[in-house]
Amino acid sequence: MNDAAYGEFVAFAEGLAETSGEILRRYFRAPFEIDDKPDASPVTPADREAESRMREIIAATYPEHGVCGEEFAPVRLDAEFVWMIDPLDGTKSFITGKPLFGTLIGLLHRGRPVVGIIDHPALGERWVGGVGQPTAFNGARVGVRACVSLAKAVLYTTTYETFEGADREAFDRARKAVRLPMYGGDCYAYGLIASGFVDLIIETDHGPDDFFPLVPVIENAGGLMTDWSGAALTMESDGRVVAAGDEKVHAEALALLNGEHAP
């Protein structure tokens, strides 16, 4: 299969994003009771409804494809093509009224992420990445920016709270080495790397349905996204991710995360 053939799937994935976005917009900022469990109702209805609808569309169009999502059991993970879908990434932003949450849609071909979408339905903003075509933001080509060193880099992470123990120490080494550490990006920050406004993201606790859709957006904009050891992301990855626009920043970040001290 040549790279250009993935274009069909890019267009299909954009249709999925439209479907998910219509559902999320209906639930966003709708009145609801505060619950002790942040992920509880009515976020679950939004999540489940969007994922169900996307699964129906995938099954109707590509019945031989596999699907892996947040809300339901995976199907056909051994298929040649497997869709990775996270209908609502940034649930905590969603339930607190902040519009940076998004729908993530990715496609694996024999385990390799070949299509990725980061869609922000409350903002009307979408990044689309596919092998064989440059990453686009709302239809216009974008690309990463060069950054000569970690000391010049803008770093984003969603929250301190996920870093614990040795991970916290590793993250602290990195955040102290950058020019500007920023918080609260959700999946939006990955788009900002692709568009050349941010240089680095360091996070943990990502599942395959979170990180696979991000990879084509970053890579086809000229960037890199790996685990903390520098290895390509796979279904078996431990959830620690590093994304960067410039390979020098990526390499310096990996060194710090793995215990080397800043010069």
Next chain:
Amino acid sequence: MNDAAYGEFVAFAEGLAETSGEILRRYFRAPFEIDDKPDASPVTPADREAESRMREIIAATYPEHGVCGEEFAPVRLDAEFVWMIDPLDGTKSFITGKPLFGTLIGLLHRGRPVVGIIDHPALGERWVGGVGQPTAFNGARVGVRACVSLAKAVLYTTTYETFEGADREAFDRARKAVRLPMYGGDCYAYGLIASGFVDLIIETDHGPDDFFPLVPVIENAGGLMTDWSGAALTMESDGRVVAAGDEKVHAEALALLNGEHAP
């Protein structure tokens, strides 16, 4: 002067927000060189141009009023009415492409904040608060939500990085006591309190041009905003602020910030 008379100033302040927003949108995400100093060019041109233009309009309309802003020296701080303007609050979000930055516009009458606007020109979203009228979001009335205790509260703060020493310890006591600590809100999070999606904000390093415009938005939505001792904010406040939708959450947060331990 009765409260209804402030309506004239609310309408005028909305016009200032339009003017500032047009200028900021022109600079947002425009290509620019990375600079070592995050606040450097071309943010300064955006800031300075927006503040200059607002000052011209104020001087032409209300030549007897005072003005205090970020970029230029204050004038007539002893006037009966003093405008507090921060053309670009959330500079670091602005320069990294994140649309949560805003223009803050407030009016003091004999030292009391009587009008406040939080305007988000990249999002087309605006909160308006004025004494004698309920806070509005894009023209529709909004209000805070009840929250029975700190343990049930959603907390926002822009970044950990501003908390140092004893302030860090105080903030840590609070963030560990809430249901959900969130980051990266900028001035947007104050609007989210007024709209009933967020319960608490704890921050430091606010200047009078930052915090005064927020107070009428919070108060006229039914919330509270004070310094960390619980005192009303004044030109002499130390920059530490606490905003809350429910007085019980505000009181519990103050107790923790001032060294009392959670029960």
